[in-house]
Amino acid sequence: MNTVxxxxxxxxxxxxxxxxxxxLAAVALLxxxxxxxRTGGGSSATSSTGSPAGGPAGAPSxxxxxxxxxxxxxxxxxxxxxxxxxxxxxxxRTK
Numbered sequence: 867m868n869t870v871x872x873x874x875x876x877x878x879x880x881x882x883x884x885x886x887x888x889x890l891a892a893v894a895l896l897x898x899x900x901x902x903x904r905t906g907g908g909s910s911a912t913s914s915t916g917s918p919a920g921g922p923a924g925a926p927s928x929x930x931x932x933x934x935x936x937x938x939x940x941x942x943x944x945x946x947x948x949x950x951x952x953x954x955x956x957x958x959r960t961k
Contacts, residue, residue: 871899 878892946953 871895871903 875892875895878888878895882889882892
């Protein structure tokens with residue numbers, strides 16, 4: 867897969883000498899590949915997100931991590947309601 871992506875990027879760069887849109891396509895391809903396409907090719911058992919190597923990328927590695935994210939989200943929602951009371955009331959009326 868790495869070879870295909872790198873080959874496609876090289877082709878887009880070569881084509882980019884005649885049309886600059888291909889340069890943008892090459893950059894976009896590399897961005898998408900780096901952001902979403904790379905899998906755990908490293909030597910560690912966990913990826914950079916902390917999830918196990920065999921599990922889904924968005925899965926929490928531990929229940930503690932899940933609880934921390936949930937509590938942080940609740941804290942942000944309480945702060946939003948406290949700082950913007952009119953928007954909160956407007957949302958409650960539309961439900």
